[in-house]
Amino acid sequence: MPDGTIVRPYGDTTGDGMVQTSFTLPVPPGPRADGAALQLAAKMGIEPAMVVHSHGIGGGASGAEFTFFVVYGPVRHLVDLDAVQVEERAYPLLSPSEVDAAVKTRLRRALVVLGACIGTDAHTVGIDAILNLKGFAGEKGLEYYRELQVTNLGAQVSVPDLVRTARARRADAVLVSQVVTQKDAHLRNTRELAGAFREAMGESRPLLVVGGPRFDPAMAADLGVDKVFGRGTTPGEVASYLVHALVPTEETT
Amino acid sequence: MPDGTIVRPYGDTTGDGMVQTSFTLPVPPGPRADGAALQLAAKMGIEPAMVVHSHGIGGGASGAEFTFFVVYGPVRHLVDLDAVQVEERAYPLLSPSEVDAAVKTRLRRALVVLGACIGTDAHTVGIDAILNLKGFAGEKGLEYYRELQVTNLGAQVSVPDLVRTARARRADAVLVSQVVTQKDAHLRNTRELAGAFREAMGESRPLLVVGGPRFDPAMAADLGVDKVFGRGTTPGEVASYLVHALVPTEETT
Amino acid sequence: MSGLTLDPALVARARELAARAAAPVVDLAQTHTTVSVERAVLRLAGLTGTDPVTGEVTGGRAGEQTDRVPWVNRVVDAVREQVGLEHGVALPVWHAITSGRASGLPELAEQVGAGTARFTLPTDPEPARHAARAAVSAGIARIDANRARREELVTQLGDPPRRPWIYLIVATGDIHEDVPQAQAAARAGADVIAVIRSTGQSLLDYVPEGATRTGYAGTYATQENFRIMRAALDEVGAELGRYVRLTNYASGLCMPEIAVLAGLERLDMMLNDAMYGILFRDINPRRTFVDQRFSRMVHARAGIIINTGEDNYLTTADAVDEAHTVTVSQLLNERLAREAGLADWQLGLGHAFEIDPDRRESFRLELAHALLARALFPDAPLKWMPPTKHMTGDVFRGYLLDGFFNLAGALTGQGILLVGMMTEAVVTPWLSDRDLALRNVRYVLDAAGGLAEDFAPPPGGFIDRRAHTVLIEAVGLLERIADHPEGLIQAIADGTFGITKRSPDGGKGLDGVARLAPGAYNPALELLAAVHA
Amino acid sequence: MSGLTLDPALVARARELAARAAAPVVDLAQTHTTVSVERAVLRLAGLTGTDPVTGEVTGGRAGEQTDRVPWVNRVVDAVREQVGLEHGVALPVWHAITSGRASGLPELAEQVGAGTARFTLPTDPEPARHAARAAVSAGIARIDANRARREELVTQLGDPPRRPWIYLIVATGDIHEDVPQAQAAARAGADVIAVIRSTGQSLLDYVPEGATRTGYAGTYATQENFRIMRAALDEVGAELGRYVRLTNYASGLCMPEIAVLAGLERLDMMLNDAMYGILFRDINPRRTFVDQRFSRMVHARAGIIINTGEDNYLTTADAVDEAHTVTVSQLLNERLAREAGLADWQLGLGHAFEIDPDRRESFRLELAHALLARALFPDAPLKWMPPTKHMTGDVFRGYLLDGFFNLAGALTGQGILLVGMMTEAVVTPWLSDRDLALRNVRYVLDAAGGLAEDFAPPPGGFIDRRAHTVLIEAVGLLERIADHPEGLIQAIADGTFGITKRSPDGGKGLDGVARLAPGAYNPALELLAAVHA
Numbered sequence A, B: 001m002p003d004g005t006i007v008r009p010y011g012d013t014t015g016d017g018m019v020q021t022s023f024t025l026p027v028p029p030g031p032r033a034d035g036a037a038l039q040l041a042a043k044m045g046i047e048p049a050m051v052v053h054s055h056g057i058g059g060g061a062s063g064a065e066f067t068f069f070v071v072y073g074p075v076r077h078l079v080d081l082d083a084v085q086v087e088e089r090a091y092p093l094l095s096p097s098e099v100d101a102a103v104k105t106r107l108r109r110a111l112v113v114l115g116a117c118i119g120t121d122a123h124t125v126g127i128d129a130i131l132n133l134k135g136f137a138g139e140k141g142l143e144y145y146r147e148l149q150v151t152n153l154g155a156q157v158s159v160p161d162l163v164r165t166a167r168a169r170r171a172d173a174v175l176v177s178q179v180v181t182q183k184d185a186h187l188r189n190t191r192e193l194a195g196a197f198r199e200a201m202g203e204s205r206p207l208l209v210v211g212g213p214r215f216d217p218a219m220a221a222d223l224g225v226d227k228v229f230g231r232g233t234t235p236g237e238v239a240s241y242l243v244h245a246l247v248p249t250e251e252t253t
Numbered sequence C, D: 001m002s003g004l005t006l007d008p009a010l011v012a013r014a015r016e017l018a019a020r021a022a023a024p025v026v027d028l029a030q031t032h033t034t035v036s037v038e039r040a041v042l043r044l045a046g047l048t049g050t051d052p053v054t055g056e057v058t059g060g061r062a063g064e065q066t067d068r069v070p071w072v073n074r075v076v077d078a079v080r081e082q083v084g085l086e087h088g089v090a091l092p093v094w095h096a097i098t099s100g101r102a103s104g105l106p107e108l109a110e111q112v113g114a115g116t117a118r119f120t121l122p123t124d125p126e127p128a129r130h131a132a133r134a135a136v137s138a139g140i141a142r143i144d145a146n147r148a149r150r151e152e153l154v155t156q157l158g159d160p161p162r163r164p165w166i167y168l169i170v171a172t173g174d175i176h177e178d179v180p181q182a183q184a185a186a187r188a189g190a191d192v193i194a195v196i197r198s199t200g201q202s203l204l205d206y207v208p209e210g211a212t213r214t215g216y217a218g219t220y221a222t223q224e225n226f227r228i229m230r231a232a233l234d235e236v237g238a239e240l241g242r243y244v245r246l247t248n249y250a251s252g253l254c255m256p257e258i259a260v261l262a263g264l265e266r267l268d269m270m271l272n273d274a275m276y277g278i279l280f281r282d283i284n285p286r287r288t289f290v291d292q293r294f295s296r297m298v299h300a301r302a303g304i305i306i307n308t309g310e311d312n313y314l315t316t317a318d319a320v321d322e323a324h325t326v327t328v329s330q331l332l333n334e335r336l337a338r339e340a341g342l343a344d345w346q347l348g349l350g351h352a353f354e355i356d357p358d359r360r361e362s363f364r365l366e367l368a369h370a371l372l373a374r375a376l377f378p379d380a381p382l383k384w385m386p387p388t389k390h391m392t393g394d395v396f397r398g399y400l401l402d403g404f405f406n407l408a409g410a411l412t413g414q415g416i417l418l419v420g421m422m423t424e425a426v427v428t429p430w431l432s433d434r435d436l437a438l439r440n441v442r443y444v445l446d447a448a449g450g451l452a453e454d455f456a457p458p459p460g461g462f463i464d465r466r467a468h469t470v471l472i473e474a475v476g477l478l479e480r481i482a483d484h485p486e487g488l489i490q491a492i493a494d495g496t497f498g499i500t501k502r503s504p505d506g507g508k509g510l511d512g513v514a515r516l517a518p519g520a521y522n523p524a525l526e527l528l529a530a531v532h533a
């Protein structure tokens, strides 16, 4: 590669910049459609682009109204690895026993965790993977931790209900899952969540953690929550974060 | 669509701009790699991009040195259909009998056509599809045309040999196929071809036609040839073009 | 394909146990009614329309049409306040009409809206019964007409050229985007189009009205949307010379009403399974089992094929460890469906290709499970669901996996093949995903469909052994379920299915259930029972 | 998998006809030598090195190392000028040495370079014969040592866990890019790595030397490149605990020499087929049939598995109409290979999955053809080639098609599976294409590999009938070929294979052929014949 920090996509030779892309345009198949695909590819920085495949979609009497394309070629863009912002884990990964020890010795009481899927999202496998004993990827879920007092409210919980329960249970952290992302439902629901808690509890609101396969961990601030977890999160990561965020570094006296 | 001439890629809703892309970066898998992929996607105009999949490639002891990504998201670019340049066929599609008639009545002699694959390219199926009786896509090849005198020199013909034969046979048109494109061999070979004929015969050089699956028909001028045919070309298109380019529109007297 | 040969004694035993395990549910359903059952009666009698909703908003944006409460809800709620639900709404409602307090249902609804309606039970029920029966018969007549029309169109245009039927989902949230996509899919080879619902709908205790454009990850099920899509598919069906079937979803809080609307608008298949609502939507078991029986009686009359949801269990439970729970559920669903009057050809029992593809022999395990279902229910169409749980963002791998799913469908003679999408783990399907998916199906069925001739799992071989293991595990589980007085209801509470526990008194909609009093009257039940009894 | 049962009489008849059809080729090869055969002798005797070429440039850039003419060429050309080729070069060359005109081959080569070398035939051939035999034995000893070393490594590290072996192509043009890609492929599961050659090489009448970085669509086959890749694969093999095999290509104008280099650098498989050179590279039939016999004798000695090129016919001819020509060619190749001393386990006969996928039952037709090859050559590994001709730019479809190709390989017990690439119609494979392709193979073999147990094409069924049709057509064609005095050579001229006509006197390299004179001597032939005779 040119220089450790500047790289390009790799087809079969260093620096060739090769990428594959596919898309559909609302244009009937033909030379004009292929030309349109090349124009788009060029705007994406693929040049010279090859339309290696195209076929019409739909179309009865009227003929196909759409064309699907597969395009190959080199992108001119460079990737600057130094400029990559990564949500580097700013806290150590702890084992369950370490988590329990930290809570016990430094917080001196059980940590109250509330979990739920809000809105009309019925996908609980994700939050269950984090909370349930069974856990995920070989790691036990938060319910396994002696010092965490976990309640999983399940799916389809309305935000007002969640706020009410959080207050009643004096929750330290509220964990919310959002899997359905169509029309950015997950983003809208998360903002609604953050707003509701701010309104209801202001500064004293619990730690807000959201997760789901389509979240970008870099978005926490933007969404008004404390932390966002994406695809492949493991319970250990979450528990470690909770300690980092909620447990005083010094023994409380 | 916004306005007939401006369109965007179509995922499941008009104007959503959705595209799929995949590529490999010379970076070990991990959050940093995913970040790098997002950076590239952003530069391609995909925003917000989702890295929906990534896995390491290679790597033994040292661990994987490459990461493969699949990315989905909307591109901000618009496609302006009016700005699309298409190699619109500037000549009518003729049937074999029409071609023969045109040559017979207006040229008053057989049209001499020479075909070959040049360089080390051994792919003859393409040129054969255009020249051989058998033809392609249900159309008979040029050998079938009574008024075309076709010689197929086959593959691996050197440019000097081709020039020599063209001169000897007084070829009206030389048809060349290039299928291997690695390191742009097809472009280089075509330029070499054009140069050699210019040098050897200047203005009196035969019509130069090249074809192959990876050629962009818009490149003829740039390559110094008269016409370029791409994937899926049919013999009829080629014959019609030959008439258009070589046969006087008026009866010769 | 040389099917499996199962021990007939074992199979008979399984069915007898299923009947016992399902008995408490049948009894429950026969002795209760629900707000949705009663609303369905009014819908059969032709009552439609809404007025602006006040109060909590679900689904689409506030103040939107999808939030307007239908008159059928208003009327049933009013009757319930004034005389309770235990006699059904037919007597009080048509008593109000026969006794001249209202000219008909529309005027009555207006009175309810204005708060002036008064409901009482007639001392002599005959006139009300008679009027109710007449009104409801009109709706049932329309359902019968639709069934006849379907048979006519099928003979005219023809059925799909081969089995399995190709079943494809459309889900833009906007009925006007759904239409072109559904037509494109049909042209590309889909035999059945399903329009999935907006994520929130199955929790709504009413059925929205009108053409809708604001669903999330699905489009609202409304009578008008049904009508629009039915017309669009009839149009493309005529163009293609093949009857294109339409599917929607009944499961949820409004099974009976949606079943009625499906019959009125000539839908051809309906996802209909109380178990799905209980396990995956946390709907109260009593409520939805009562609703299910009524809705299935309507489907039976309408000649609609139902699809059950066993496939979903494998998204939360392991497809190998819990394979037998699918078999058990299929046997129970068969029992409950037959009791409601459905014929075997109407039973699209669900199962799925959900085994971890990284597991050795995973494909052959799938074949074993699929063959078992085929052998147990020889006359049921069977709904074969594609991989979802183990699909990832690697769309290439996903496309390959779907190809092997298609092959398994062909090898094991499935009746309805739900087309898998390479973007399963990414987005709700794009137009191009659906097109590529159908090309995948076409390649596999055309190129390898006949392979069934060469597919002969030897007795005692890997596949045969696996199928029998699952059957034996299923019978064992059925014994435990049947031994409990609450049967299936208890098994659900124990987390038997999809490792999800649901108690009989928990979940949504229990307050909409009422035990029937002596003299209760439901004209629809009477008319529907007439046939299959 | 229950194989096909073929009529033994018909099979015997086919082999007897193949022997007759191949006879003229065997006779030709036994009575002629070529410049490449003679150069191979010098290479076995240890002569290496080049000097700058003058004159026409082929392959890489001008003045480049790949254009330098090796000393073996210089020497053979000099001998030929002075005494002709018909006695072989051994006698004149070692006569020059034994008679003291040169200390050894290197000095002799220098004299040739300087134009001072003088060659004559010895009156008493014995001293020259003796010296030549000794010199060549050294090379053959090294080949034997490599064969022993391979067997040692295989017992040490082990063979691939299962059949078919996963065979993967690397082709960047730059040996230093090839290495990491080959190692990545091995780590991802490849059992065999093939480095294809630059497009031009098979037409070069010399073997380039050194490490090269400038090939097109392939990397030059040079002894140094062989060495580099061998070392790289031994390294990764040790890491993986699995012997990783290396393949290259002998076919072309230098079959004998490349065969020698392969033996000297412990390659494990070689593409070796005169028919490929004739049909697809327009190499003269006489030239390459003579070269082929010598090269196969060397492979036999080196314990190398050859791969033949029947698969290529189906890229120019239709895979269904011309299926029998593949069978005929396989039988002829078997005959010619055995005659050259190769054992059945060394015969990687080629065939391919090239039927138009849009054709109904295409997959089952493929299975029929693959089973026929399996049944005809039970002890040969068989090289199963992926779809290429009908691959398109639709990489999703291509990925699916490759999955079914992999399945066919597993169902029909192929020995060597060449991994197909979804980008076949687009580019020479990318790193990621190879990785995805291997994931495809892994899924299919792990998940469905055992399906062979359930695959039992019934006698008289579609597959059985098709296989027999092809066999009968093959026998019919063999009869016509055998009846002609020129046998195979005439059949090639008639355009029997790959619908390509090649006349015995056309094509490249005929001028490099000489009929052997009485007293001609080739120490290598003598030593190699010693074994299998």
Ligand code: B12
Pocket: A120, A121, A122, A123, A124, A125, A126, A127, A129, A130, A136, A175, A176, A177, A178, A179, A180, A181, A182, A209, A210, A211, A212, A213, A214, A229, A230, A231, A232, A233, A234, A238, C171, C196, C197, C198, C199, C200, C217, C218, C280, C312, C315, C316, C388, C389, C390, C391, C392, C423, C424, C425, C426, C427, C428, C429
């Ligand atoms: C299982 C499943 C279901 C099951 C859910 C069962 C259940 N009880 O959860 C059933 C069958 C009920 C179902 C139904 C529907 N589903 Co669904 N379903 C899936 C499926 C196949 C797998 C999801 C899953 O379980 N993944 C496994 C878990 C472990 O991964 P995960 O959720 O990403 O969670 C991990 C991380 O994201 C993170 N995480 C997740 N949440 C949280 C929360 C916190 C606090 C933290 C720290 C971390 C965290 O940690 C987890 C472990 O690493 C996906 C497709 C797919 N393969 O992804 C579709 C999918 C999610 N479903 C989808 C849809 C649309 C539906 C329906 C709405 C369709 C319909 N209209 O009928 C229905 C209705 C459900 C509803 N209203 O929400 C779409 C969503 C599309 C989108 N992106 O908007 C998907 C993507 C399928 C598709 N392509 O259409 N579904």
Ligand code: B12
Pocket: B120, B121, B122, B123, B124, B125, B126, B127, B129, B130, B136, B175, B176, B177, B178, B179, B180, B181, B182, B209, B210, B211, B212, B213, B214, B229, B230, B231, B232, B233, B234, B238, D171, D196, D197, D198, D199, D200, D217, D218, D280, D312, D315, D316, D388, D389, D390, D391, D392, D423, D424, D425, D426, D427, D428, D429
């Ligand atoms: C068949 C084939 C072969 C056959 C060729 C047999 C023969 N006699 O032609 C054999 C097996 C010999 C072969 C060998 C090799 N091949 Co090859 N081969 C193919 C294959 C599978 C199909 C090509 C084909 O026949 N297409 C069908 C014809 C009809 O289509 P077409 O060529 O595009 O022609 C149409 C249009 O392009 C146009 N057209 C083409 N030429 C012309 C000319 C004129 C004048 C006009 C008007 C129109 C026109 O009209 C035609 C009809 O529509 C492709 C993969 C693929 N599926 O495309 C690889 C492919 C072309 N081969 C490839 C390679 C690398 C090779 C080798 C060099 C590999 C190696 N190192 O061993 C060898 C060596 C050959 C050489 N030195 O060139 C690569 C090229 C990569 C690249 N883009 O650079 C490909 C793409 C495969 C791959 N992905 O690696 N190959």
Ligand SMILES: Cc1ncc(COP(=O)(O)O)c(C=O)c1O
Pocket: C196, C197, C198, C199, C201, C202, C249, C250, C251, C252, C271, C272, C273, C276, C281, C307, C308, C309, C312
């Ligand atoms: C039986 C059944 N009913 C209903 C649904 C969909 O219900 P909802 O609209 O609540 O997502 C499904 C989901 O696949 C199902 O399997």
Ligand SMILES: Cc1ncc(COP(=O)(O)O)c(C=O)c1O
Pocket: D196, D197, D198, D199, D201, D202, D249, D250, D251, D252, D271, D272, D273, D276, D281, D307, D308, D309, D312
């Ligand atoms: C038998 C055989 N030899 C050689 C080759 C490659 O030869 P070349 O390097 O000339 O492309 C092939 C191509 O696949 C082949 O099948």
